[in-house]
Amino acid sequence: MNDLDTARARKTKSPFIFIVGTTSLAFVVSQLDVSILNIALPQIATSFKADISELQWIVDAYTIAFAVLMLSAGGMGDLLGSKRLFQFGLLVFGIASAGCGFSWNPFSLIAFRVLQGIGSAAMIPSSLSILNQSFAHEAKQRSKAVAWWTAAGGVSIAAGPILGGLLMHVSNWRMIFFVNVPICLIGILLSIKLKESEKHVNKGFDIPGQFSWMLALTALIAAIIELHHLGFNNPIIYGALIFSALMFILFLRIEKKATAPILPLDMFKSSTFNVLILLGITLNGSYYGTVFVLSLYLQNVLGYSSLIAGMAFLPLTAGFIISNLISAKLMAKYGTRIPILAGLTIGTIGYTGLLIAHAGTPYWQLFFPFITIPMGMGLAVPAMTTGILSTVAKTRSGTASAVLNTTRQAAGAMGVAVFGAMANGGTAAIVQAVTISSAISAICIFSLIFLIRRYLKIA
Template sequence: MSLSQPSNSPNHTIPFGWIVGITSLAFVVAQLDVSIVNIALPPIAKTYQASISTLQWVIDAYTLAFAVLMLSAGNLSDLLGAKRIFQLGICIFGIASIGCGFAGSAAVLIGFRVLQGVGAATMIPSSLAILNQAFAHDPAKRVRAIGLWTAAGSAAIAAGPIVGGLLIEISNWRYIFFVNVPLCLAGFLFSFRLIQSKVSVNRGFDIAGQITWMLSITALIAVIIEWPNYGFNHPVIFGGLLFSAVMLITFLLIEKKVKHPMLPLHLFDSPTFNVLLLLGAVLNGAYYGTVFTLSLYLQNVLHYSSLHAGLAFLPLTVGFVISNLLSGRIINRYGIRRPILVGLVMFTLGFAGLFIAKENTPYWQLFLPFLIIPMGMGLAVPAMTTGILASVDKSLSGTASAALNTVRQAAGAIGVAIFGAIGVGGSTAVLHSISVSASITIGSTLAVIALIFKHLKNKK
């Protein structure tokens, strides 16, 4: 069906399904490459004789670049127009995927994973900005669009291990990257149907803020990954932490004084914005870190093949799809507070179920936690995203969506780094990492629930 939008709304002549479909395609390829690589870690390790630390970099090189560049991409989306930035990002992602597939060494693979992260960081805030600007006049339609967009990304991140397992079974791990190419090509060609939104010609670009932010987060995640190799008292580790803290403080001072900040600090005046950012960090840090560990658990402890390990993650796909598709109706009826709270309770119960993971745990005992965790997350994330976008002026929609996704991706990279570091040392260490990740997740989620009760109003 066609949209009925006022003439000042971009994309007002484009059917609803086209706008959601084009933007969701970008989210699908970006999220797919968050999780599809997890299932390929053992064969990648065999190809390059790679250590756990190297495998962590294969994962985190992507999420790290994704995280540190997203704020800049959000600013560019508002500054130059969401359509242009969207098209640039999807081209970069497709080219980088080809490079990953042909990588001749672990170092080259990691390098192209960084470039993939650049493309993803450019696509995601611009795609969400396109949605927010297109449906800003109709909050109910915006909720529905964001729910479908989130459902597509969530299904992709959950389907990644399954798709990866199938591709590895019928060919080899390199095809997990080649599969992105036709999707990127389709997204780029279809994006020409979108109409360029208005740009903020009076806004500048915060180069100093971008550099200090990038250095701070990169140093922090590098320290966490390399901590097991050096030990906390090593000058490289201690110095890295100190450098990260100094750069973060410098970044905040720059953002406070610069005329056109990359991250306007007045956004943090809103308790709703702050609580929802924290929620995004907890959800992604827990999920990304645990999926990394569970991939090692299924293949290195339970000795599943890549295909069987991928199929074992099928409940994650089902759980995400079901809850995301229902979330729009639930948000429109009950507001954002109730679905977030219900989702977090389910998320907590699912992680509590992971304590049963042992050396000989039958799969049927893991099925319920694998289903409940994504169902809870799938209820909470669309409501969280809706709340973030509703809390800011639509002219800052690219920046706000970038802030949310920056926090989420940075937390995801940190989760992989921490839980992966705990899992170094064989089967016993992997099992210990699962129990630690479950304990940390349950405690942090309960803390967020308390904050939601205190600060989050029931907004639609």
């Protein structure tokens, strides 16, 4: 390679690193907040004298707001420009994180967690849209960019318990929120140099669609969260489920007739789009729910401290890093199908490995599933995300990203609620929950292999 070729290579590589690095900061803080809080809950309960219900809403207020508003944020990014919405999301998330750190009671913390969810809903679809449009004409670069972006989020989820344990060891629970503020500030400053993305012609905003979607999803998740507290026969529970179903039907009718729907139903005409959305739902529901149960298992059954429990999740971080890098190389060579199928196979093996967990399981026996589960996800998720984006026009990438991430976040909240409910009742119930959640996850993920092979229409 001569000096001119070297200079060109550096010029090409520099914008790639800058764009991916800047957009990944948003994914880092948003995904970090999904997992970092679990380790801190006992300390928050002591600080605020909070009961279990209040703690549960502190966790899920963020996820609910994130999930219910992401569809609108995706559409707004396509209409108003992804860069502007990306900067707005970082600003809101940073302010909300500071508010969480300074909160004075459970209700103020829940309110600021909702605001964090609003910020995440704005910056996640817009960050992925920036990536998609920046490398729209370079398929290999786009696959590589999405893989690195996904890797950043995956590592953040896995590293959340570790970082939370370390921060609480040197300070207290408030620091897990304050750590987000400088990251958001750096992201805002760096994003100034990003190019603005293409926009749709402004045809208005789908307020009825957003309102009905928000009510449908909020009622559904709230019913699942409170199910193990109130019981299915409680009128609040079945009333919320009926209300959610009615609102969802109304939402579909509104979207069918809307001139600028937040959920363009024509996207679902693609079998590839549908099966990849189902893949995202299954992976997130299994992973979030299982990790939640494992956090209880490590601390309440095996007796690990918060710091040691956090460090025990270190293999998950390593698994995500290794597999995301491999996924990018596999996509460049084989397309999206092979990484997805390989990831599902490895993930199935990992969840099956957790079936050995009992009250006295030594950590070395848990190491294998702890590293293979994230390796499976790390292979499949970048390819899944790239596949979703390839099914739509680049000007609709923000909406497609929002649909994917909305369904994944909603599935994650449901996974925590369902698997967490099984763990309610002492150490024996927690051990049983690990076994049942692992078996369910393994069966569901293995079943997807057959759907992918039959319905995935892209290489």
